[in-house]
Amino acid sequence: MTQFGKGCHLHLIDGSAFIFRAFHALPPLTRKSDGMPVGAVQGFCDMLRRYLDHDHGNDAPTHIAVIFDKGSHTFRNDLYDQYKANREEMPEDLRPQIPLTRRATEAFNIACKEIEGFEADDIIATLSCQAREAGGRVTIVSSDKDLMQLVGDGVEMFDAMKNRRIDREGVEEKFGVSPDKVVDVQALAGDSVDNVPGAPGIGIKTAALLINEWGSLEELLENAEQIKQPKRRQTLIEKREQIELSKRLVQLDCETPLEFTLDDLEVRDPDPETLLGFLSEMEFRSLSKRVAETLGREAPVIPDTTPEGANPPEDDAPDAPPIDPEAYEQVSDMAALERWIEKARDRGWVAVDTETTGLNEMACGLVGISLCIEAGEACYIPLAHRAAATDDLFGSDDLAEGQIDMDKALEALKPLFEDPAVMKIGQNMKYDAKIFARYGIEIAPIDDTMLMSYAMNAGLHGHGMDTLSERYLSHTPIPIKSLLGSGKSQITFDRVPVADAVKYAAEDADITLRLWQLFKPQLHRAHVTRVYEGLERPLVPVLAQMEMAGIKVDRDVLSRMSGAFNQKMAQLEEEIHELAGESFNVGSPKQLGEILFDKMGLEGGKKGKTGAYATGADVLEDLATEHDLPARVLDWRQISKLKSTYTDALQEHINKETGRVHTSYLIAGANTGRLASTDPNLQNIPVRSEEGRRIREAFVAPEGKTLVSLDYSQIELRILAHMAEIDALKQAFRDGQDIHAMTASEMFNVPMDEMTPEVRRQAKAINFGVIYGISGFGLARNLRIPRSEAQGFIDRYFERFPGIKAYMDETTAFAKEHKRVETLFGRVIHTPEIAAKGPRAGFAKRAAINAPIQGTAADIIRRAMIRMPEAIESLPATMLLQVHDELLFEVEAGAEDSLIDAARKVMEAAAEPVVKLDVPLVVDAGQGANWAAAH
DNA sequence: GCTATCACG
DNA sequence: GACGTACGTGATAGCC
Known part of the structure; x- marks a missing residue:
């Protein structure tokens, strides 16, 4: 046993830094036998192994330890509650690996130290001071700039990534001052990573300049009045307290109470059994082989070996007993x-x-x-x-x-x-x-x-x-x-x-x-x-919160509407029976078909596969030009729908305790990545017709609050413009133009200022048709024009925007080859039907064209929703509903504009940083006492 | 339980 | 030359 002193060399490894680097640098890896995530553990072990095997020359360790953080609350949080407050949550796959890295360190027979309520940096500082006082040398294995203040008098750092030692000169290069002045510079410059405020507008360069000029932070602050630059002078005087607090935050503590001594950290050889046992338990095949070689041992046999790099077998089912x-x-x-x-x-x-x-x-x-x-x-x-x-x-x-x-x-x-x-x-x-x-x-x-x-x-x-x-x-x-x-x-x-x-x-x-x-x-x-x-x-907790929050629904409003609808329906029913000359169930398509086509003998009766006449809205609309009865039935149906599905049913869904309606979202309901809403479906509350829209007046904000709605403008067309790389469309979106008018202008050679609503309407139908995988038949039916004319429009559209045609062809070809399509964010939608023959092939093709566009839009709003809770944390606001391209919030009166600012920012930036769209995402906002007013 | 219809994006 | 179509959902009513 060597007493720590002159000639000794202590190596201190920053364990957390090792883990994070291992986690982020390597692809996710799960233990084969049970699916436990172990990628970071493997990376950690490998970095440890490489460090121990590394030829350190004159800097070889006599003593070594890995230091971990423990607990999230330290004395710095007492000084400043925002300290490290902007830290992202630890990835969920990393959490269970943390205890395993401790075990790994012990398996390597390296001292593993942590103290509840202290950051690893403070333990490292304390040990460094002790080692220096005892006359030994120290190497801190980390590139964290917060540790650079410790460098000097035998203490150096080692950047394991760049394989480079950091001494006094290295620190001066980084901070522009000697190591003992590093805290002064940090106090001024602040640190966005740890959320240390510093002096606003002063970075490392300026800070170093000032500290070198005045010798120390204290001198500088004392003489702040003499600073020439007015802005800088003002900041230093006004933010003095904040700067002094920052210094206390960055200053490492050399007095951490330790329950061990330097002597406990002496380098020990690993026990081969323990180490190899651990590595094979983790199922690290190549790593345990390498370690076994170094130890001069036989590599442990790990059962169910898949040669690394080889294709794993299709069936991953671990050997498991039958279900009993x-x-x-x-x-x-x-x-x-x-x-x-x-x-x-x-x-x-x-x-x-x-x-x-x-x-x-x-x-x-x-x-x-x-x-x-x-x-x-x-x-x-x-x-x-x-x-x-x-x-x-x-x-x-x-x-x-x-x-x-x-x-x-x-x-x-x-x-x-x-x-x-x-x-x-x-x-x-x-x-x-x-x-x-x-x-x-x-x-x-x-x-x-x-x-x-x-x-x-x-x-x-x-x-x-x-x-x-x-x-x-x-x-x-x-x-x-x-x-x-x-x-x-x-x-x-x-x-x-x-x-x-x-x-x-x-x-x-x-x-x-x-x-x-x-x-x-x-x-x-x-x-x-x-x-x-x-x-x-990550959507799970977000949706759970929204569903539990629910939305307030005014029962009286619905009840009154139901009553009015009842009267109107009875009146219509009477008229319909009179026109028909007999009494029948208006709600029965079968009976209605027989009245219309058999009894009244109207033209255009077509029977479907069940043998019943079709009586859909499109059929009745055609008949309505000649007869009153189908027109009345259309009115009756609209009201019947509003009453049964909305004004009646919604009342049943008002929760007795909360007085609110709590929908449930299906995350895995729609193939494209969209959510679906059930019990009740709050994603199809009427809005298109005037009467229907009034149902939204029953969705209200409680006393003292406001409903705020934000929705993406034309998100799918924007995504199409980006994905299909249509320059004209992209430019139009950048210029904030009316996209349908612009399309019409291009197609029909009409100048924008001479655009008629009719021409614009047709172009709009084509734009939407493209998103759905356009067909002449579909467009013809939608626009109620002859099929040949519709086909002419489509031909002209593709001529003018050849990129769209190319995109559609490429997407179908991709789907045919891979039996799947993908969104910009990597969501996979399988398209097994794409190979089908007959009419099903058409369906599959159009679905394949639509899925990446609809799915990308769905991904974007999902990203916005996931980021939203944090973004509106400080506001008295709650996210209540999602309707595909719209988010509805409830907010305390007075905070509406702050909410709109915050939520819009999140929504408009939701694609970033993974995808950089060539078109801006634009979000429109509205607010009011009820949903009709907010939309 | 299936089909037709219609509400939404 | 015929097929029979706009994409994605959920709720309701009628009917077997």
Whole structure:
């Protein structure tokens, strides 16, 4: 044992910097056997190995340690609550890897040090000071400029990336002052990364100039009055306090209380068994081979070897026992629950599923929770099952035996569900997250097998658990109907006998875990990791919040409208019956068809495949020019629709407790990446007709608040202009021109100032037609013109904008070759039907043309929504609804303009930085007491 | 449970 | 030469 002193050389590795560099520099990697993300761990180990093997010459370490941060709150947060406040959240795939890097360090037999509530930098500073005082030398392995103040008197830094030592000269090069003056410069210049304010308008260059002129920050501030430049003088005088605070923030603490000494850090050889054991547990094949070579050992055999670089097999299913519902455990006491929680913590992940009394997360009760950690080993924790009925039909209100008290169970589970180091895996996690939120648990981090499937398989099949289980695990889960029954005699889950519930519920968690282990490594290979992690998963908490917020709906407004509609319908019905000469059900297309075409003998009756006459709006509109009856039916239908679907149904959806309507968004509902809204659908509230639009008056802001709506202007056409690279369109958007008028002008050679509304209308129809995969027939029907004329328009359009034709051809060719198309953000939409013959081919082709455009627009608003909570954090505003290209907010009166500024900024910049669009994104805003006024 | 119809982007 | 079409959704009513 060597006493640390002269001749000793301490190397201090900045562990966090190593991890982040490893995480960001390397592609995501998951452990093959179970899907655990381990890319950063591998990178970390490799960097450690390379550092130890590196020939350090005269600078070889006699003592070494890896220093980590611990805890997010330090004394600097007490000095300044905004310190490091702009730090991005740690990526969710990185969190579970942090404890593994600690284990890796220990496996290399290197001292691994951290102290709760202290930054690694302060520990490094303290150790450096101690080592220097003892007469030894120090190498700090980091390129972090915050550590540069420590350089000098035997302390140097080493940039492992550039393989370069940083000494006094290196620091002076960077800061323009000697190391002991670095904090003074930093105090003035501030640091945007750590959110240190500094002096506004003064950067490193100016700061160095000032410090060198006055000798120190204190001298400078004392003599600030004498500064010649007025702006600079004013800043230094006015911001003095802020500058002094900044100095305290950047000054490292050499007095950190340590529970170890320098002697504890002496270099030790690794124990080959431990190190190789760890590496093979992580399944790092090439790394363990390399390390084994250095150690002169046999490389450990890692089962299920896939040669690196070779194509992995199609089937990734880890060897797992068959699914056996009899094998699941019922958790009936706290001791058993604690065991499961402990196991989940050890493992770093757990599949979770909740059972409830209904499907409405806002109004149902929690009945039980199932967990699964290893395939085949799952449990169910019954919490609110009712005791079996003894005599009556309605069952008992008493709780069944053998259940843990719900509050106690949730109290025990909360730390696990909120533990950043434990991944919570679910199928449709938004549902479970909303349930837990009602019980005060913010579940995170999460993975969602439904969303993984959606990212990889959109267009191929659905993403419900039953579909996925049958498709990927060849297993049909126990149908919920077998427990609940169906129809009138259907019971709620709390009435299901606990023993049956265990099998069903635990099986769901088991299946979810197995799907996760299968999907996780596939994401990267399918090149959709970024889509999943950036566009699907982060939307879960955002949508959960929006759905829970709901929107206030005025029942009286709806009720009055329903009454008025009722009267109007009765009146129309009477007129229709009179015109028909008999009484019939106006709402029955079959009966209506017979009246119109058989009894009245009108022309143009066409029977569809079911043998019934078509009576759609387009048919009736044609007939309406000659007869009153079809015109009245059209009126009747419009009102009937508004009443049944909106003014009546919406009232049923007003939540008793909140007085608001809470929709539910399907993240994986639409193939293109769009959301879908259900129960109720708030994405199709009428707006186009005057009468329909009045329904929006029932969507209101509460007293003292305002509804604010922001919507993207022409987003799909802008995306088309960018993707198809149409210069004329791009320029028109940049110039803020009327795009439909401009199209008309180009096509029909009409000068812009002579444009008629009719010509513009036709050009608009063509522009939209292009987005949908235009056809002569479709355009003809839409514009009600002969097909030949429509085809003429299209021909002229393609002649004028050959790029559009080229884009459409290229997209179809791509789809044919790859059986998929992609958005600008890498979202994949599969198009298996593209190879079909017959009419289906036409459908598939148009869908393939539309999907990248619609999907890119969907990606953009998703990005905006994901960034929105942080952007409006400081405002008294809530995001309530999304309607494809519109976001609706509720905001306290007075803050409307601040909200519009903040939200517009996020929306207009939502494509960046991944995609730089050639056209600007423009967002229009409106506000008012109700949705009609805000739109 | 399927089909027709119609509300939205 | 015929096929039969605008893209993406969800809710409701009628009907079998």
